[in-house]
Amino acid sequence: MIERLKSWLVGYQKEKSLKPADEERLELLKKGPIPRHVAIIMDGNGRWAQKRGMPRIAGHRAGMKTVRHITRAADDLGIEALTLYSFSTENWKRPQDEVNYLMGLPEEFLRTDLDELVRRNIRVGMVGREEELPEHTLRAIEGFKAGTEGNTGMMLSFALNYGARSEMIQAVKWIIDDVESGKVDKGEVDEGLFDQYLYTSNLPDPDLMIRTSGEVRISNFMLWQLAYSELWFTDGLWPDFSRELFYKAIEDFQRRSRRYGAV
Ligand code: FPP
DSSP: OHHHHHHHHHHHHHHHOOOHHHHHHHHHHTTSOOOSEEEEEOOOHHHHHHHTTOOHHHHHHHHHHHHHHHHHHHHHHTOSEEEEEEEETTGGGSOHHHHHHHHHHHHHHHHHHHHHHHHTTOEEEEESOOTTSOHHHHHHHHHHHHHHTTOOSOEEEEEEEEOHHHHHHHHHHHHHHHHHTTSSOGGGOSHHHHHHTSTTTTSOOOSEEEEOTTOOSOTTSSTTTTTTOEEEEOSSOGGGOOHHHHHHHHHHHHHOOOOTTOO
16 A cells, blocks of 8 residues: 555656756746647657667557657646547558557556546547457556546547548448438538537547658548648657657647638
8 A cells, every 4th residue: 555655656756747948848838829639640650669670569669658748748738638549440451469569558558547647637538430449458448438537637539440531431321320310400410510420529629730750641530620720740750759849849839820711
């Protein structure tokens, strides 16, 4: 019991101690507009590992640490929602051992990070198709949801088995079902209603989308929701992405002029 309390305290002190430069930057950033929702394509884990002569899964392991750092950085800034593209509907084509490893990460993250997420009042959820996911991965997601459901702070969502095109097709099918059963009138179908049938129905559209690793594309991520998002790309690989770079993206976001088609 005492040991558990001690490790909790050490963890708490570690996560709270920001470098003075970060502290200062954070205060400055808080004076400007803060994106409500930041979505991230966490790319480059495999290349990070290959550059070091390590197996690809070592890159995903390092990437999970970055997930922890960026979750803290986003939470410290007061961001309402952070969505992380963790496994796409196309990622099933990867070697089986890599897929298995990725499917085990939610359980590991639950074990290592749930206490801190609860302490930070963060809620955790998932966006994507549950159908193909293994039972143990779904159990971990359920564990996160149950463990954080009373929380009222930042919404951290893992996009798992997520693909924007299949999300939209699924939404269309559900709308057709509801029109046919009389629950929805065809005349009511508009952008707002469509939003409610997406996996992201509980989230505002992302204000900012970040992609690491130098690739400049969207890769079937939130095609509908990103319509008016600011996009920010960096050459760095996801395991090297840091609080500093995240805050640089936010600074750039604060300098953008968002007109939504107006002048
Ligand atoms: C893309 O890099 C990254 C992924 C497909 C997986 C990202 C997952 C994490 C960072 C961990 C998520 C954590 C939880 C708890 C779900 P890549 O492998 O495509 O890199 P490459 O383009 O260099 O090959």
